[in-house]
Amino acid sequence: MLPVAAQYVVTFLKPEMLHVYRQITALRAWRPVVFCQRRECIAQFPFDELVVLPKPWTHQLRRLWQKTILRRPITIYPSEAKRTLAALRRAEARVLHVWFGHIGVHLLPLLEIATLPVVVSFHGADAGVEWDRAAMERVFALASRLLVRSDSLGKRLIAHGAPREKVRLQRTGVPLDQIVFRQRSAPADGSWHFLQACRLIPKKGLTTSLRAFAQFCERWPGARFTIAGDGPQREALERMAAELGIAPRVRFAGFVPQDELRALEGAAHVFLHPSEVGADGDQEGVPNAMLEAMASGLPVCATQHGGIPEAVEQGVSGLLVPERDADALADQMFGLAGSAEWYAEMSAAASKRVADEFELGAQTRRLEAIYAEIG
Numbered sequence: 462m463l464p465v466a467a468q469y470v471v472t473f474l475k476p477e478m479l480h481v482y483r484q485i486t487a488l489r490a491w492r493p494v495v496f497c498q499r500r501e502c503i504a505q506f507p508f509d510e511l512v513v514l515p516k517p518w519t520h521q522l523r524r525l526w527q528k529t530i531l532r533r534p535i536t537i538y539p540s541e542a543k544r545t546l547a548a549l550r551r552a553e554a555r556v557l558h559v560w561f562g563h564i565g566v567h568l569l570p571l572l573e574i575a576t577l578p579v580v581v582s583f584h585g586a587d588a589g590v591e592w593d594r595a596a597m598e599r600v601f602a603l604a605s606r607l608l609v610r611s612d613s614l615g616k617r618l619i620a621h622g623a624p625r626e627k628v629r630l631q632r633t634g635v636p637l638d639q640i641v642f643r644q645r646s647a648p649a650d651g652s653w654h655f656l657q658a659c660r661l662i663p664k665k666g667l668t669t670s671l672r673a674f675a676q677f678c679e680r681w682p683g684a685r686f687t688i689a690g691d692g693p694q695r696e697a698l699e700r701m702a703a704e705l706g707i708a709p710r711v712r713f714a715g716f717v718p719q720d721e722l723r724a725l726e727g728a729a730h731v732f733l734h735p736s737e738v739g740a741d742g743d744q745e746g747v748p749n750a751m752l753e754a755m756a757s758g759l760p761v762c763a764t765q766h767g768g769i770p771e772a773v774e775q776g777v778s779g780l781l782v783p784e785r786d787a788d789a790l791a792d793q794m795f796g797l798a799g800s801a802e803w804y805a806e807m808s809a810a811a812s813k814r815v816a817d818e819f820e821l822g823a824q825t826r827r828l829e830a831i832y833a834e835i836g
Contacts, residue, residue, distance in 0.1 A: 466491040466832050467554035467577075471564055473497040474506045476716065477660060480633050480749045481560055482506045487634060487825040491832055494552045496545065512548050517541065534566045534593045542570035549577065556580060556836035565600040566593065578605035578835040582631065583614060585746040585767065598622050605835045608828075610746035611768025617744075629831055633749055634821030640756045643727055645808035647801040652683040655794075656729035656759070658722060658750040661692030664743045666735035666764065668701060672787035673735070673762075675705040677794050686733075689714045689725055722750075723757070730804075731797060732759040736766040737784040747772050752819050755779070755811035760804065762793050771818075778807060778814040 468485050470478075473495050485493045486508070495511040517523075517538065527535045537545075545568075549557060558580045559565050565572065565581040572579055581604045601607065601623045608631040609615040615628045648654075655674060659665040667688065674686045688698070688711065695713060702711045717725065726732075732754035736745045745767035752772060755761055761779035763769050764786075773779035780797065782789035797804050 463490065463492040464555040464832075464836065465494050465553050466836070467496055467549055467552060467557045468493050469496045469557060469559045469564065469568065471497060471567070472499045472501055473508070473511065474502055476502055476505065479506075479719070482508075483636060483821060484634055484825065484828065487636075487821055488829065489825070490829045491556075494554065496548065512552065514541070514545055514548060534563075534596050536567055536569050536596075537571065539570050542568075542574055545571050546574055546576070556832045558582065558832075559604075562597065562600065565604065566596045569596060569599060569603075572600065572603040575603070579603065580606045580608060580831065580835070582608040582610075583618060583746075584610055585614065585744055594621070601627070606831055608831070611771050613768045613771065614744075614746050631828055631831065632819050632824050633747060633752065634824035635749075635752050635756050635815055635819045636821045637756055637816055640723070640753060641727070642756065642812045643758045645730060645758050645760070645805065647798065647804050648730060650683060651681050651798075652685070653677070653681055653731065653798055654729045655684065655686045655731050655733050656689065656725055656754065657686075657733045658689040658717075658725070658754070659734070659748065660690050661688070661694040661698060662739075663694065664736055664739040664745065666737045666784070667694060667698055669735040669737070669764075669785055669787045669790060670733045671698065671701055671705060671707070671711070673733075673790035673794060674711070675707050676787070676791035677798075678707055678710060680795065681798060685710050685712070687712045687714055687725055687729065689717045689722060691716045722753075726754055726757040726759060729754075729759055731794065732761045733790075734761060734763040734769070735782070735784070735790055736764050736769060738766070745769060747819075752815050756815040756819075758808045758812050760797060760807040760811050762790060762797070764790075772814065774810070774814060778810040 474482055498516050556578055560582050562583045606629050607623050607627045608629050619625050678684050702708045734751045738744050747768040761773050764784045765781045775781050780793040
């Protein structure tokens with residue numbers, strides 16, 4: 462019988478957490494059992510071995526007391542910790558994998574009494590945004606391993622006090638068997654189609670994308686730009702597109718399912734992702750949508766931000782510019798559109814880069830090796 466790796470995800474699963482589902486369901490040497498407080502999107506994320514431990518009816522009072530009055534992070538009650546530990550024992554879990562650093566803080570009472578090794582995964586925003594330093598240092602002390610999606614994220618954790626010997630690189634795995642590579646060639650009629658797929662939030666750099674695209678349209682009037690995703694910035698971005706005079710050329714597709722996203726990737730020529738550090742310090746790890754676009758053969762125009770340079774080799778598999786620099790981004794877009802040979806070479810190189818460094822099977826074996834190392 463395979464050893465059990467318990468997977469703690471507060472909500473299993475939100476629509477934007479496909480990468481978590483892929484990693485959990487790709488496990489082969491370990492049997493995953495999911496522990497959560499709430500289940501959502503059951504049809505999208507089917508999973509049988511799951512234990513739901515709902516929040517207590519007093520959770521709103523807890524929020525008021527802990528966050529508003531005591532001004533400290535919200536953590537589960539000691540009674541919840543004991544109940545969760547008992548459930549882990551019934552499942553015969555050998556390892557507990559907590560998804561996201563801030564959830565490690567939320568589970569501190571459990572980590573304090575845990576009788577099995579704990580792995581905590583950090584993905585980007587959970588590595589320094591609005592966290593309690595003392596609480597996070599306690600997570601660092603109690604966890605056996607701290608997983609990061611990029612080297613840059615690991616350096617940030619270490620700078621925040623994480624023990625270097627506990628930090629392990631665990632990249633997001635991309636299922637290449639589900640993504641069709643298509644060698645791209647420059648459109649003969651100049652009808653360049655740009656794509657960006659992400660949540661519509663400040664750190665994704667969408668305002669920079671729109672400004673750069675507006676410049677590109679001045680020289681290439683047949684260009685189009687599709688933005689797939691939804692979020693709090695949507696209305697402001699739509700207004701901005703209108704103000705820039707490019708609204709007819711920009712399509713806001715909203716949140717799209719995977720099959721529609723694959724079709725959009727297949728119809729596009731370039732993927733934009735000019736991420737930037739948010740006002741709250743929020744940064745990217747390595748964006749999943751960008752990796753999947755690259756795997757499909759889309760060259761990327763992005764920024765020197767977070768873990769992006771670990772995936773995008775400047776001038777080889779994509780192009781990188783400084784954050785918030787729409788002029789530089791437009792220049793790179795012009796350069797790519799001006800060289801059909803370079804563009805075609807970059808298409809092939811983008812797919813190869815993902816296959817070499819981010820393939821799901823290889824990353825899953827790496828994760829299983831980390832489990833075995835401690836469990």
